[in-house]
Amino acid sequence: MGDSTVPAGRLVFWTPVAPDSAWADDPRAPALVHEHHVRAAAARGPRHVDPAWVGVSFGVGRVGRHQVGAALSAWLRGHEHLRSTLVPTGEHCARRTLPAGALTLRREEVGDFADGASVRRQIEAFFDRGAGPLGWPQVVFATVEGVGGTTVFAGADHGIVDGYTLALIPGQIRGLLADRAEDIPRPTFLDFGAEERGLVDRLPRGPEHVDRWRTFCDAHGNTPAFPLPLGAFEVPLTQCSSYRRLLDGPAATRFAAAARAGGGTTAAGLLACLALAAAEVAGERQLSVVSLANTRPGQWRAAPGWFVGLHPVRIPVTAGSAFADTVALAAAELRRGRPGPGSSLPHLSRMLRREIRPRFVVSYLDVRRVAGTSPPRPEDMMLRSRIHSPAEVYVWLTRGDRGVHLSTRFPDTAVARANVGRFVVAAAHAAARVAQSHRAEAVPTPA
Numbered sequence: 523m524g525d526s527t528v529p530a531g532r533l534v535f536w537t538p539v540a541p542d543s544a545w546a547d548d549p550r551a552p553a554l555v556h557e558h559h560v561r562a563a564a565a566r567g568p569r570h571v572d573p574a575w576v577g578v579s580f581g582v583g584r585v586g587r588h589q590v591g592a593a594l595s596a597w598l599r600g601h602e603h604l605r606s607t608l609v610p611t612g613e614h615c616a617r618r619t620l621p622a623g624a625l626t627l628r629r630e631e632v633g634d635f636a637d638g639a640s641v642r643r644q645i646e647a648f649f650d651r652g653a654g655p656l657g658w659p660q661v662v663f664a665t666v667e668g669v670g671g672t673t674v675f676a677g678a679d680h681g682i683v684d685g686y687t688l689a690l691i692p693g694q695i696r697g698l699l700a701d702r703a704e705d706i707p708r709p710t711f712l713d714f715g716a717e718e719r720g721l722v723d724r725l726p727r728g729p730e731h732v733d734r735w736r737t738f739c740d741a742h743g744n745t746p747a748f749p750l751p752l753g754a755f756e757v758p759l760t761q762c763s764s765y766r767r768l769l770d771g772p773a774a775t776r777f778a779a780a781a782r783a784g785g786g787t788t789a790a791g792l793l794a795c796l797a798l799a800a801a802e803v804a805g806e807r808q809l810s811v812v813s814l815a816n817t818r819p820g821q822w823r824a825a826p827g828w829f830v831g832l833h834p835v836r837i838p839v840t841a842g843s844a845f846a847d848t849v850a851l852a853a854a855e856l857r858r859g860r861p862g863p864g865s866s867l868p869h870l871s872r873m874l875r876r877e878i879r880p881r882f883v884v885s886y887l888d889v890r891r892v893a894g895t896s897p898p899r900p901e902d903m904m905l906r907s908r909i910h911s912p913a914e915v916y917v918w919l920t921r922g923d924r925g926v927h928l929s930t931r932f933p934d935t936a937v938a939r940a941n942v943g944r945f946v947v948a949a950a951h952a953a954a955r956v957a958q959s960h961r962a963e964a965v966p967t968p969a
Contacts, residue, residue, distance in 0.1 A: 531668030711827030753937025831861025
């Protein structure tokens with residue numbers, strides 16, 4: 523959870539429970555990425571699995587504890603994906619699923635805390651224990667009843683939810699608290715597993731996709747690395763995080779207009795700024811990065827799950843390149859081989875016959891387009907567990923009503939802090955220049 527702000531107050535833990543007799547075998551095949559995630563954790567053993575949860579925190583106002591518990595229970599019962607588990611069995615995984623009525627929530631009164639830092643440590647340790655890839659449950663909750671109302675914290679194993687799912691959660695639970703029961707999404711992520719395998723089996727067998735990934739990986743030894751030194755060795759190393767607002771709301775609108783004028787999208791424009799930053803601070807002649815993309819088919823638009831595809835991105839750039847030229851190249855790269863079925867990490871590893879380990883990764887999410895009747899609020903905050911890696915640098919770009927925010931994680935070394943900081947500042951300056959230069963075109967002239 524890094525240095526995220528957590529209120530002081532009364533802390534309560536909520537854990538899903540169910541009787542052993544309620545579980546039933548489920549014949550549906552697991553999604554490739556979930557099966558890969560569980561089997562990898564089982565191979566390491568429970569004592570060697572680092573925390574791998576992601577989460578979200580959001581306020582729900584002054585509501586009673588009973589109301590909160592009822593809403594959390596209703597939300598879990600409405601999503602069978604969260605009432606299911608994978609059990610490793612040799613080279614495969616068997617699925618078991620609970621009926622909705624068998625699930626209840628166990629409430630644990632932790633106590634009153636006068637400072638938010640103590641609450642944060644308690645919640646992080648609870649998520650570390652309760653939201654792992656092996657066993658069930660894989661999603662747990664905490665609530666803090668403070669002077670400003672109740673804040674809900676949800677933590678889930680990263681193998682079962684993606685960033686889009688995290689953006690869905692606050693609106694869905696607020697809707698339940700307001701008695702606005704949304705339609706339960708059908709089909710669910712459990713149905714997607716079998717569907718995905720059928721789609722992958724029907725993919726064209728042409729070499730273009732394979733060759734593109736093979737060339738991309740061969741050029742970098744595996745996958746591209748961050749373009750500046752990180753000061754890390756090939757040993758487990760705790761990662762740290764940073765967070766900043768890249769553009770406020772009006773500037774983000776102007777930036778989007780400038781990207782469209784160059785033939786791209788906001789995502790392409792932000793990638794162009796990262797490419798310009800790489801050229802400025804590292805002298806790179808191209809930005810090479812693995813991009814993450816939401817690959818949800820339309821019928822799964824409101825369903826929790828993991829619908830993420832990998833996209834190899836290379837954008838030629840030199841110091842002083844024009845934004846208009848760079849955004850056009852970025853847009854063309856994003857259109858080329860758009861991720862879909864067959865772009866998940868385990869499928870790519872199987873296709874290339876090597877383990878793919880992304881090191882430098884960029885993700886873009888526009889939370890304004892998240893399904894649901896209750897849109898995300900500015901105070902909703904995505905969370906993540908501690909990660910140990912000497913080489914990974916992740917950049918998350920999020921567009922909302924109040925602008926564009928950038929979050930990173932990277933090895934916790936002085937060198938990485940300095941170099942990732944330089945890179946982020948250069949990207950922020952590039953984005954600000956684009957928004958500023960497009961001011962005349964973006965602001966209507968008074969009649």
